[in-house]
Amino acid sequence: MGLTQLEEFKTTLINNDHFKRFFPQQDIESMSEYNAAIQTAKDVFSQIVTSQPHPYTGLSQASIEQGLELAFPDVVPERGLSIDKVxxxxxxxxxxxxxxxxxxxxxxxxxxxxxxSALAAEVLISASNQSMDSWDQSTSATVVEEKMVKWLRDLFYEDKTANGVFTSGGTQSNLMGLLLARDHFLHKKFHWDTQQNGLPKEAGRMRIFCSADAHFTVRQSAFLLGLGEQAVIPVETNQHHRMSIDKLKEKLHQAEKEDLIPFAIIATAGTTDFGSIDPLNELARVADQYNVWLHVDAAYGGALMLSEQHSHKLEGIKQADSITVDFHKLFYQPISCGAFLLKDEEHFNYLKLHADYLNPEEDEDEGIPNLVTKSIQTTRRFDALKLFASLQVLGKDTFAQMVDYTIDLAQHTAALLEEDSNFEIIHQPEINAVVYRYFPKEHREDPVWLNDTNAFIRSKLFEAGAAVIAKTRVNKSIYLKFTLLNPLTTIEDIKEIINQMKQLGEERGRHNDR
Incomplete structure (x- = not known):
């Protein structure tokens, strides 16, 4: 391209104001476009929330696809539409x-x-578009995240050697826990550098122990890390759906007899179905006895640390080598928002790589904080800001009160179901999940009818938009579940749903009898 052509091209760009309206810039016109677009989105959302009384409209997948096709026949139209119309x-x-x-x-x-407060912070997060991998892409954002990590360190560990990083959620955090557990064990046991050499032949014998009710991402992490699902040994739970210490010891002993190599125990602080919390102190002692890594998946239950009434349920968590905690659960943050915490920050070195264009080694020598050295993500959102804003707006007391209220609500809900002869409840809530099923006397000996009817009740409530409740299986039987995260849900709401479930169950019973 010659000098004349370059000048012409430059002039064309300078004179082309058409693009400005699509980006918020330092001029009044583009900021007016931005403000109008944000306001339009807010108005659309507000109108729908205030006019929609049900948690779902009940539309089928086919109906949604048809409506979307009619509204947007082309994913990329030849000419763009107005932001208001879109x-x-x-x-x-x-x-x-x-x-x-x-x-x-x-x-x-x-x-x-x-x-x-978190939704308001999301506006700032998306508009500023910080990338948390390097200091020169996320200056003040790096300072905020590090401040939040120190708060989490003090909350969970009370140990200055601990550190952490924000993640997309429990899946990523659990993967990081097992990755560091694997590489630390191989380095300690076999003087093996996994980063340089890949997996040694001994990796096929390495084993992870977790509750039978642990999150599926433990198995997922095992195969992603090259160990295979066979590396995960599930341990039976007791009557409270917590990992049995006796069964764990039996399986560890059996693994050693078979020349297998235990390297990690995964404790769950809040199982997905029951909200059960494994015995953390006892697991820490077993992990210490067998010299293996202890990772606590507290994605669900981590928020109990804010509650004076319930934080004792996590006693022993500070002994964990690593911890998963999610904020898009009981911390009430928009998806995605989680953290991975590490008792000894030196173990982050197993992740560390340097790239000249991103985080050169001289940056580290100069104390420049490039957070990519603590994460398996490169580009990463500034999610710490929304949690920071929420904590500032609500304060610890209000957060604790919300957590406490939902746990109280779960206990009252369990009592309601227990008192009603039409239902069976199979556990006492430890956090705020309640697992139960419709279980009328006249059909208790008919497992097929019970399974079909409980699935029917859930589907009918969903299709009618009356309630969105979960379904799970326990010993091949279908059960229903309330996950009572919303501190605005009342016991009256629960009573109405229970009555609707009974009506649907009775209706199906009458229909089958005819």
Missing amino acids: MEKIGETVIAHSIQVTNLRCLAHLHCPPLT
């Missing part, structure tokens, strides 16, 4: 038929209503 159509075809997680009767999964 937001309006998205509202009508997508947001209106999404699960309304803020609804008081959305009670199925570990899927929380997000705090207003």
Whole structure:
């Protein structure tokens, strides 16, 4: 390209104001466009939330696909539409038929209503678009995340050698825990450098021990790390759905007899179905006895650390080598937001790599904080800001009160179901999950009818938009589940849902009798 052509091209770019309206810039016009677009999105969301009384509209997948196709026949239209029109159509075809997680009767999964303060912070996070991998992409954001990590360190570990990093959630955090456990064990036991040499032949004998009710990401992590699902040995739980220490010791002993190599124990502080918390102090003692890594998956239960009433349930967690905690559960943050905590920050060295264009070694020598050395992600969102903003707005007392309320609600719900002869409850809630099933006297000896009817009740409530509740299996039987994360849900809401479930069950019973 010659000098004349270059000058012409430069002039064309300078004179082309068409692009400005698509980006927030340092001029009044582009910022007006930005403010109008954000306001339109807010208006669309507000209109849907205030006009939709149910947690779901009940539309089928086919109906949603058809509506989307009519509204947006082309993914990339030849000419762009106005932002108002696009937001309006998205509202009508997508947001209106999404699960309304803020609804008081959305009670199925570990899927929380997000705090207003966190949603406000999301505007700043997305607009500033910081990338948390290097200091020169996330200056003040790095300072905020490090401040939040220190708070988490003090909350969970009370140990200055601990450190951590924000993650996308429990899946990534559990993977990091097992990755560091694997590489630390191989380095300590065999003087093996996995980063340089890959896995040694002994890796096929390495074993992970976890509760039979542990999250599926333990198995997923095992095969992603090249150990295979066969590396995971599930341990039976007791009547409270907590890992049995006696069974764990039996399986560890048996593994050693078979010349297998235990290297990690995964404790769960809040199982997905029951919210059960494994005996952390006892597991720490076993891990110490066998000289293996202890990782605590507290994705669900980590928020109990904020509660004076319930934090004792996590006693022993500070002995863990690593911890998973999620904030898009009981900390009420928008997805995604989690953290991985490490008792000894030196173990982050097993992840560390340097790239001249991103985090050169001289940066480290000069004390420049490039957070990519603590993460398996490179580009990473500034999610720490929304948790920081929420803690500042609510304060510890309000957070603790919300957690305590949902646990109290679960206990009262369990009592209601227990007193009703039409239901069976199979555990006492440890956090705020309640597992139960419709179980009328006249059908208790008919497992097929019970399974079909409980699945029917859940589907009918969902299709009618009356409630979103979860379904699970326990010993081949279908059970239903309330996950009571929303501190605005009342016992009256629960009573109405229970009555609707009984009506649906009786209706199906009458239909079958005819």
